[in-house]
Amino acid sequence: MIDAELVALSEAVGSACRAHGLVVATAESCTGGWAAQVITHTPGSSGWFERGFVTYTNASKTDMLGVRMDTITQFGAVSLETAGEMAQGALENSRATISLAITGIAGPTGGSPDKPVGTVCFGWCMKGQDGKMVPSCQRRLFSGDRESIRRQSVIHALSGLLERIT
Numbered sequence: 001m002i003d004a005e006l007v008a009l010s011e012a013v014g015s016a017c018r019a020h021g022l023v024v025a026t027a028e029s030c031t032g033g034w035a036a037q038v039i040t041h042t043p044g045s046s047g048w049f050e051r052g053f054v055t056y057t058n059a060s061k062t063d064m065l066g067v068r069m070d071t072i073t074q075f076g077a078v079s080l081e082t083a084g085e086m087a088q089g090a091l092e093n094s095r096a097t098i099s100l101a102i103t104g105i106a107g108p109t110g111g112s113p114d115k116p117v118g119t120v121c122f123g124w125c126m127k128g129q130d131g132k133m134v135p136s137c138q139r140r141l142f143s144g145d146r147e148s149i150r151r152q153s154v155i156h157a158l159s160g161l162l163e164r165i166t
Contacts, residue, residue, distance in 0.1 A: 002041050009158045010042040016165040017048035017098075022126075024161065025096035026052040027065055027086040029077070029103040030120065035154045050096040055086065061103075065089025078103050080121050084135035087123030091133055098126045098165065100157045101135075106149045118142040120153045124164050136164070 017024060026036045036052030039045050053064050058077055061067040067085040075081040086101035104120030111117035118141050125135040138160065142152040 002038055006038045006154065006158075007041065009155065009162070010038050010045070013039065013158055013162050013165070014042050014045060014048055016162055020165055022098045022165060023048055023050045023096045025050050025090040025094040025099045026157075027090040027099060027101040027123075028052065028054050029056055029061070029086075030106045031102045031104075031150050031153050031157075032056065034150060035100065035102065035157050038154060038158065050094050053086075053090055053093070061086060061089075064093065066092060076115065078105055078115055078119055078121055080123075080137040080139055083121040083123035084125070084137045085123075087125035087135045087137075088133050091125055091127055098124070098161065100124050100161045102153050102157050104149070104153060106146045106153075108146060116141065118144070118149050120149070120156070122153075122157055122160060124157075124160055126164065 033054045039049045055061040058072050066089040071081050083101045087099045090099035101123035105111050107117035121139050123135045123137045125133050142149045
């Protein structure tokens with residue numbers, strides 16, 4: 001569901017992207033395209049949103065985004081390393097200039113002692129003038145039910161994108 005808070009956040013991201021000449025791509029796993037849905041809910045988003053990747057499985061992360069299977073094997077699909085490669089892959093496989101990535105465990109099952117339900121990893125990446133892309137990543141632990149964890153993840157991802165633009 002897209003409520004007033006999500007609408008306002010998307011509009012702020014859109015204004016910032018237009019002001020800085022940036023175009024967004026998203027790479028999502030546990031949110032299933034919700035961040036892209038929030039963005040495209042905003043009228044005029046075609047001027048600053050290029051595409052979204054929903055990469056729910058490990059195979060789709062490697063096939064669509066170029067995440068290395070070695071990364072997933074060593075660190076897991078829910079890891080800072082995977083989120084960073086997802087964010088880079090979204091840029092490398094699009095015409096976007098800035099990206100966000102979300103991968104996590106929304107529950108109600110699938111958690112472990114190291115990565116309990118609510119663990120979500122984020123990546124953001126921007127193309128530099130020299131063509132270099134260095135992702136910044138964060139790990140968060142959210143509480144609540146599946147829908148709440150997914151919503152908090154979208155808010156955090158879009159807020160992080162806005163921070164990096166401004």
